[in-house]
Amino acid sequence: MRTRVLEALWLVSRLLHQGPKSQGKIYALHEPEVDCISKGKARVRYEFGTKVSIATTIDGGFVRGTRAFPGNPYDGHTLSEALEQVEILTEQTPALAVFDRGYRGHGVETTKVLISGTRKGIMPALAKLLKRRSAIEPEIGHMKSDGRLARCPLKGTIGDAIFALLCGCGHNIRKILAHLRAILTAILAAVLAALRAGNQRPYAEVGP
Template identity: 75%
Template sequence: MKPHPRQKEQDDLLRPRLTDMIDMRHELAKLTTLIDWDFFEREWAGFFPSHRGRPATSPRLVAGLLYLQHAYRLSDEAVLARWVENPYYQHFTGETFFQHRPPIDPSSLTRWRNRIGEEGAEWLLTKTIEAGRHSGTVDNDSLSRVAVDTTVMEKNIAHPTDARLYDKARRQLVALADDAGVTLRQNYNRLAPRLALQTGRYAHARQFKRMRKALKQLKGYTGRVLRDLRRQLDAIPEGPLRERVLDKLVLVGRLLHQEPKSRSKIYALHEPEVDCISKGKARKRYEFGTKVSLATTIDEGFVVGMRSMSGNPYDGHTLPEALEQVAILTGRTPALAVVDRGYRGHGVLATQVLISGMRRGLTPKLKRLLRRRSAIEPEIGHMKNDGRLSRCPLKGTTGDAIFAVLCGCGHNIRKILAHIRALLTHLIAVFAGVIEALGAENCRANRQSDAPDVCSA
């Protein structure tokens, strides 16, 4: 199952190479030369311990697709559809000739993410940091000065209401009973959906007494189905289906017995680990997802650390882990970290930490760096608007951890591409100025000589 290294393809008389078709001055073509692709060929091969089975997809292809989809905010299906149409995407992923069909199925990206895990995703982030240093996007000295902050990465769930959760839990129990061949005394398929709809109408009309009465009745319907299926559990034979029924019974039992303000409250049946985080925003009081800690350089806003923190921990308790990740990915311990007031009581001693609002012992240079702390906020906004940090489609806490790191990779890729574009524009302007100066010098030389004046022409 180990991925086989690609063999160098011979020239084809009827097919031109991609390097002959595309402009090698393009930003993606330049970025291709900055990333160490051989690293993924070596390291990711360790995720395939078996020597049997079909050879895996090329690690460079998968790494390139993950970079592209998070740099351009694409889904698994969309990045492969655009890969077929775009020769620059194909060159970035290591193709020699233009391909007319997708190289893999979109589901292969899901299996690769599960196989490499958070460690493999952090290797992707490390290579973007190295590419940023090689391209000049980020300075080596700025890696020792970071800004750390947290944000919420929302999960792909609907806004949780008790009526919706109770009715959905009942429908899932009824579906499992049908799969197991269990006949329920009553499934409430006709009464419960109407009651859930009426509960929302009562809430909209601010008739809360009627709403609570309807909600209690809907909860009773779900509890009756739960107890009926539990009584007939012995009729279900041992196997995967019985395990699914047991897991669902436990989950629905937690849902029916949870307190309104319990810390382990369930907000989605397919994502029971989702946290409710209050950020104090006027337009959105609560966000449902997971907390993400990110560290960027103060000068360039380049991501040097990103990690999901399940359980909604206190910001100050996440700072040691964030700085440790920065030291691992960059190879150097940050000398200075600037944070907001939510990080008071962090307990970090190896790194100098500046907290917003500090006044004592600050030099003019440290004051300037502390004022730069707020520069991390627009970087978070770009990750949510231009990247995919606004909503995580991956499942579970493992999916949160992988997706958060990949969002940091996409942000760094966009930074590097913007730097390459700006550098190319600057070089073109310099060359145009040199050519114009040479032309003016030739014109002056022609006026001083007896040669015909062609400058006016």
């Protein structure tokens, strides 16, 4: 009990003495690990939380890795660790990865990296893959709204990492269920069409 009181007093002291440009600022006493993340958008300039890197497949949009990065690091410095998680989970090294311009200066050499907006020396097939990079934005939006990624109920940096991983698993499960519902709907539609076709066959009377 005494330790908790001392920790609370220390956090309050830091909060009272921090300035506008202080390093390691506290934005929430109940969650001192929260960072101020600049979004660079007119609608939402800043977000408060922990930065999460999400890796998905280019075609289906299935999540292959979700990793929390406390301390608000530069996006390019998180790329190697994000690809490392994908390699651990899938037991395969990604041959190609497509990212936005925030990942410039990543220093990754084991995987071929394409940065969105690149036009010089890009083949038509690779240019098509670059256009697919924007497809991850709605996937992230679904994870925030449907998977509750926008607000983590777990405490601490460990809680952030666990919750990010669980949100990725939940997103994949929802996509699998959606595919199964589509397949079931198609099967039921085919069965109903066959039954209607059988009921509409004309009857013939045969006699001597």
